[in-house]
Amino acid sequence: AAGVIQSPRHLIKEKRETATLKCYPIPRHDTVYWYQQGPGQDPQFLISFYEKMQSDKGSIPDRFSAQQFSDYHSELNMSSLELGDSALYFCASSPLAGVDTQYFGPGTRLTVL
């Protein structure tokens, strides 16, 4: 079965640079979620989109922004990167009709030097 696709899988950036992470949900899933997992920590919810509109917001820094496009893929844009942004970033998707079960992608490992 098709899964959530995230790209790139690994990304290395310098401090103060910008980064863009992409997420392609499972086909026919209209809802996308972003999570951040720092080293040794549990995943933390950042933001979600339902039918291309922002739905829920967690502890997403103001330096981060995200959007969902007409084909339902989503991008997480991070600017003025800091060392503390080094983390695993997971995207999840859920199917139509408000079903809440979330299916996670393999993650993007971001390293900020």
Place this chain on the structure above:
Amino acid sequence: DAKTTQPPSMDCAEGRAANLPCNHSTISGNEYVYWYRQIHSQGPQYIIHGLKNNETNEMASLIITEDRKSSTLILPHATLRDTAVYYCIVMGWSGGGADGLTFGKGTHLIIQP
């Protein structure tokens, strides 16, 4: 969403049933109990969820007490590949929205050969 309490770690012998407890004494009537797991650095994986009745799928069984204040996830025949952090998450029905999951500390289940 109600808070959950899980033991930080548990051991289980391979081939035996693994029983993972979760306390959620402040759960309200419209909140579901979800279980996810995360194998080291992989994306969290949905296991099972329930409202008040016991549930079973190909991965596990979920037993919810009659007062709904606690639940137990049962992996009937644990294998080494079941070693992971298991998260019990309580959340209300989003009604078609896209609420983010709140991951607590979870239980690190270690399957011993």
